[in-house]
Amino acid sequence: MIKNRLTIQELKDGVLASNKAILGRAISLVESQSEKDRTNALSLVNEVLPFSGNSFRMGITGAPGVGKSTFIDGFGDFLLSQGKKVAILAIDPSSKISGGSILGDKTRMEKLVGRKNVFIRPSPAGHELGGVAQSTLESILLCEAAGYDFIIVETVGVGQSETAAKEMTDMLLFLTIAGAGDDLQGIKRGIMEMIDLVVVNKSDQIDSQVLSKLIGNFNQALHLFPPREFRPAVEILNCSAINSIGFDQIWSFVIKYESKVKENGSFLNNRNSQALNWMRRSLLNMIQKHLQKNEMLKSNIEKFENLVTSKRLSPLDAAKQIFDLLNLG
């Protein structure tokens, strides 16, 4: 049993000892939005930071109904058999609306629940995407410090959640099925260029002609994008997650992908630029939040917005005048 309130040192020790209960507590701390908890969360993450990073981070996205939970359950089980220690996190900004987080119903992960080397954490409910993404990033670092060397970040495929997943992982897997037709209408704009691997799930239930047309359409769509210099070409693989068919090929791709990006340095470059982007974005977010909170500026921004839309002030001059009000010195 763990006492009610743990110190940062106790949380750090527990995380480094790979104590799941304490890891859960640590993640609750980084998920909290209270100002005091944020200060402690930043301290804790800094404490474990030197022990983080030793993992492969895979984002998994796809429309609802393609079987993401079943896939993660099966592929996670496969990863365990490869000796991996697997953490499964989620980015689900929609849980506020739908009421249930994607990973909330852990019973859907029958093969993984209760296993020693698995840590599953649903997305916190009731937060906006920015907050969810930020806490998922910090959760990744905590899980890595706890020794999890394969991190899966599931997204619900709504809004900008894939972009957020892409910005904190090493590889993005797009899970799909052959729908009523064999076209790609289900794919969201802007997703294609982020994908590193396409996996067609439930492929054993699809007519082989439909399947090859689907794959052909994907290949054609992928040709819309320039060749990838530092990462292996996108592949389109099949699987039947419920029957554990096809995981070995996906695993082969992951191994090939990981060794290529590590050899050519893009793995580290990508992680570094991701980290610096998070820093810059967070800084701009803080400045924007500061602007939004400041009553004087707030009323002024509204005033300037009205001046702009009523064509009494040009957008650029409005920006200049708001900037001057900021008095940054």
Place this chain on the structure above:
Amino acid sequence: MIKNRLTIQELKDGVLASNKAILGRAISLVESQSEKDRTNALSLVNEVLPFSGNSFRMGITGAPGVGKSTFIDGFGDFLLSQGKKVAILAIDPSSKISGGSILGDKTRMEKLVGRKNVFIRPSPAGHELGGVAQSTLESILLCEAAGYDFIIVETVGVGQSETAAKEMTDMLLFLTIAGAGDDLQGIKRGIMEMIDLVVVNKSDQIDSQVLSKLIGNFNQALHLFPPREFRPAVEILNCSAINSIGFDQIWSFVIKYESKVKENGSFLNNRNSQALNWMRRSLLNMIQKHLQKNEMLKSNIEKFENLVTSKRLSPLDAAKQIFDLLNLG
């Protein structure tokens, strides 16, 4: 002859009188990067702002070699025959490198050069995209105040220039040709979702089977994107710009497009949100520039970047500490 230095009032009067020489001077002012000129430019733009906006703004993009200049020359001539007053501007952040701006060689616009109701302005050389885009936006407002009611914004199709064009126009036309193959490999990532109309140029030189395959491929690619609620569905039209074939169908599409977006209100909504986005982006740019200029902050940001990439400080904590240094109060 115009005297060397004009007052803002003289510039304003000349612009409103549709004096091309003075319009040219006014645009030179908004293109200047000197701080004093920027102050005057903002004043001038505000002065003419109430007279701006009465135009249809069309962005035109496409890879080098598809015949953008010839197309604009021919289609501009067609617009004149429809009673339009046509201004042609450009966003060409590459002119710094290539040495020659896209519209710099006006001799390529044989039908338009010297015509009464045409104003052609090449993109300023030697500026970064942000500066070019900003001055193009201000140039649009000046041209509108001078009575030009059809504004064409040409982009060189390099970098983010299409995005910039999209953000200041009402409709984006993508000009293409059938290349060696009939596929879409030449299309840049992220462009497809911005396009309102595809025009296949030099279509009279293409085998009809190749042409219909190209159109089929475009239609399939367009299906990757969700249906458009407020704008007409994207169409794929043919033309032979050099032989002035196909302009009437393009014009029909423009009329249909303009009347739909004006009827359902999205024309004005789009312009307003464009203006507010310019305001917000400019404000953030000013803040970022301010941060970059500030020596104390500059050295600190570098220090923090090093701490982040060497995993001694988390990105979010680094952002927090830089924010605290800003002392925004």
